[in-house]
Amino acid sequence: MAEVAIVLLVVFAVLLLINVPVAVAIGVASLVAVFANGGAVQPEMIVADRMINGVASFSLLAIPFFVLSGILMGRGGMARRLIDFAGTLVGCFPGGLAYVNVLTCMLFGSISGSATAAVSSVGGFMIPEMNRMGYNREFNVAVTTTAATTGLVIPPSNIMIVYAVACGSVSIAAMFIAGILPGILMGLCIILVCIYYALKNGYKGGRKSTFREILTAFKRAFLSLFLMFVIIGGILGGVFTATEAAAVAVAYAFVLSVLVYREVKWKDIPGILVQTGVTTAVVMFLICVSSAMSWIMTIANIPQTISSVLVALSGNPVVILLIINILLLLVGTFMDMTPAVLIFTPIFLPVVREIGMSDIQFGIMMIVNLCIGLCTPPVGSCLFIGCGIGKTSIAKVTMPMVPFFIALIAALLLTTFLPFLTMWLPGVAGLLK
Numbered sequence: 001m002a003e004v005a006i007v008l009l010v011v012f013a014v015l016l017l018i019n020v021p022v023a024v025a026i027g028v029a030s031l032v033a034v035f036a037n038g039g040a041v042q043p044e045m046i047v048a049d050r051m052i053n054g055v056a057s058f059s060l061l062a063i064p065f066f067v068l069s070g071i072l073m074g075r076g077g078m079a080r081r082l083i084d085f086a087g088t089l090v091g092c093f094p095g096g097l098a099y100v101n102v103l104t105c106m107l108f109g110s111i112s113g114s115a116t117a118a119v120s121s122v123g124g125f126m127i128p129e130m131n132r133m134g135y136n137r138e139f140n141v142a143v144t145t146t147a148a149t150t151g152l153v154i155p156p157s158n159i160m161i162v163y164a165v166a167c168g169s170v171s172i173a174a175m176f177i178a179g180i181l182p183g184i185l186m187g188l189c190i191i192l193v194c195i196y197y198a199l200k201n202g203y204k205g206g207r208k209s210t211f212r213e214i215l216t217a218f219k220r221a222f223l224s225l226f227l228m229f230v231i232i233g234g235i236l237g238g239v240f241t242a243t244e245a246a247a248v249a250v251a252y253a254f255v256l257s258v259l260v261y262r263e264v265k266w267k268d269i270p271g272i273l274v275q276t277g278v279t280t281a282v283v284m285f286l287i288c289v290s291s292a293m294s295w296i297m298t299i300a301n302i303p304q305t306i307s308s309v310l311v312a313l314s315g316n317p318v319v320i321l322l323i324i325n326i327l328l329l330l331v332g333t334f335m336d337m338t339p340a341v342l343i344f345t346p347i348f349l350p351v352v353r354e355i356g357m358s359d360i361q362f363g364i365m366m367i368v369n370l371c372i373g374l375c376t377p378p379v380g381s382c383l384f385i386g387c388g389i390g391k392t393s394i395a396k397v398t399m400p401m402v403p404f405f406i407a408l409i410a411a412l413l414l415t416t417f418l419p420f421l422t423m424w425l426p427g428v429a430g431l432l433k
């Protein structure tokens with residue numbers, strides 16, 4: 001089976017080097033590896049069967065629903081209301097617009113479950129506004145792109161659904177609840193960097209809001225914020241499953257965006273549905289081909305081999321977890337989160353189980369780790385969108401991003417080595433087996 005593993009990894013690496021799309025590279029490498037195995041009857045049918053089985057999961061129905069609800073929220077005026085509410089809370093402090101940006105990205109990301117939607121919706125207003133108020137342009141982009149990633153850790157989150165399916169031993173509800181504290185921790189670490197920049201550059205705060213202004217802004221944002229409580233409360237209360245919660249989110253977002261706020265017009269609905277279909281198709285295709293690759297890696301004993309190598313390198317759990325984090329950070333610079341989670345979950349999960357780490361904690365650790373990749377070239381989608389909105393280049397944003405990378409890595413290490421951050425809330429909610 002060593003030959004199969006070599007063929008799989010070499011073909012995959014070569015295809016990536018010549019800029020073949022990741023999903024296509026995974027699929028072709030998997031097919032070539034099955035042919036290299038020899039003795040297999042109709043290898044193309046074997047790969048196709050594994051691809052179909054990879055998406056034959058009821059839990060994955062939540063993905064198109066959450067994608068649709070996120071698009072509706074992004075276009076439905078929710079971001080502007082959240083910005084106004086966050087502004088009344090923290091806008092008066094030195095560097096207040098940066099804190100407003102971070103807090104809004106956390107709130108909007110947690111509602112929409114999309115980092116790119118947070119960059120587009122929140123950054124589309126906050127980056128130009130911060131530019132106008134004299135904040136450094138590259139700093140503004142750095143704040144937005146890093147803060148937007150918290151939305152993938154604070155529930156609901158599509159990538160948590162993908163991990164739960166790939167892992168097979170944890171519930172989506174448990175993953176959702178486990179991500180709350182690490183997501184908040186990421187936001188706080190980013191805010192600490194904003195405080196440093198505010199003191200260093202002398203950024204001023206705005207006027208302090210009165211209680212009446214805070215209350216008014218809260219009333220305007222309440223319906224948007226309430227969705228988060230509907231989803232989490234419904235799941236914890238046993239009213240509906242995580243998959244059903246996604247359908248509830250669509251209904252709620254539709255009513256709010258189309259009938260209440262009226263910022264999404266009926267004529268916009270077909271375009272939104274097409275966008276949802278395209279995004280869902282991309283995600284599902286990634287899941288299909290990654291499932292085939294995961295199966296081939298399993299029969300080639302790649303997870304067991306890597307596990308043995310890591311344990312042989314060191315019997316110290318701290319060292320092993322640091323090595324895994326470094327490898328995932330490198331992976332995140334060139335691979336999207338979905339295939340990374342599907343490919344590396346079966347590789348590293350046996351290792352962390354052997355050293356006593358919970359499947360839930362490992363999942364949150366992996367997601368926090370790969371979120372950093374969304375802000376790094378060459379495939380950092382949030383970074384590219386942020387630079388486009390801020391009308392600057394990646395080269396200029398790189399240096400202002402460094403302190404934010406350090407802050408996110410600090411949050412990653414705390415999540416890795418402090419189990420209560422991920423395990424306490426699921427335990428309180430009775431979601432641990």
